[in-house]
Amino acid sequence: MTPKAVIFDIGNVLIEWQPERFFDTQIGEDRRRALFAAIDLHAMNDRVDSGENFTAVLTETAAQNPAFKAELDIWHDRWLDMASPAIDHSVRLMTALQARDVPVFSLTNFGIQTYVLAATRYPFLSAFDRDFISGHMGVIKPDVRIYEMLEEGTGLKGADLLFTDDRAENIDAAAARGWQTHLFEGAQGWADRLVAAGLLTEKDAL
Missing domain, CATH: 3.40.50.1000 (HAD superfamily/HAD-like)
Structure with missing residues (x-):
């Protein structure tokens, strides 16, 4: 039919859409592995995809994970470069x-x-x-x-x-x-x- x-x-x-690949270029593979091990970034992204506010979710996640605030700021500020x-x-x-x-x-x-x-x-x-x-x-x-x-x-x-x-x-x-x-x-x-x-x-x- x-x-x-x-x-x-x-x-x-x-x-x-390859966030791991993008972060490897930005912070190196070792730091990227630590980031993705410490924070369930795919679950975080699901919250945004379910309708929660993008900036609010990233701000909350960064506050809960201060050791990775710089990396989460990259996710937020350079999202358009990541989605490419x-x-x-x-x-x-x-x-x-x-x-x-x-x-x-x-x-x-x-x-x-x-x-x-x-x-x-x-x-x-x-x-x-x-x-x-x-x-x-x-x-x-x-x-x-x-x-x-x-x-x-x-x-x-x-x-x-x-x-x-x-x-x-x-x-x-x-x-x-x-x-x-x-x-x-x-x-x-x-x-x-x-x-x-x-x-x-x-x-x-x-």
């Missing part, structure tokens, strides 16, 4: 789909303030036909409710939807609802999947 709409995750699908670069081939695929009148939605774990910040550097974040941003929705993948909310918002469900994400647990949750899915492991694989689905030609998918 040809999907009626395509859904993109953003982190590691449209924009690289764009994955250009994926961006071209999004544009190509829309050029063929295929609706393209986001479904992303992303904070309210950080999404606004990211959109200042990445204009394509403002180009989705519909946005489903966890910070505004108050729930993050792979919670079943976020998938229900997208279905309710679009009027589409099951095999009408083709979703790509880089995390297997997020893909599994969508597949359990009957969505067509693709585990993102690189833009070329995603391009091939879109061609196989009949949504793009090989030329479109370059």
Whole structure:
């Protein structure tokens, strides 16, 4: 069945998100390992993605971990440098789909303030036909409710939807609802999947 709409995750699908790699370049691998061992930064980020204020969460975390305040200030002040670069081939695929009148939605774990910040550097974040941003929705993948909310918002469900994400647990949750899915492991694989689905030609998918 040809999907009626395509859904993109953003982190590691449209924009690289590798905080460990970024911090290795800023403070060295040893200090980065100490930072990530001392503080559950991914859990901290989940709070932001669930709708808590970005600055407030970072300020609270820094107050609780004064030995790493400088590093947490980097997370806050240089977040946009950490969320980079764009994955250009994926961006071209999004544009190509829309050029063929295929609706393209986001479904992303992303904070309210950080999404606004990211959109200042990445204009394509403002180009989705519909946005489903966890910070505004108050729930993050792979919670079943976020998938229900997208279905309710679009009027589409099951095999009408083709979703790509880089995390297997997020893909599994969508597949359990009957969505067509693709585990993102690189833009070329995603391009091939879109061609196989009949949504793009090989030329479109370059």
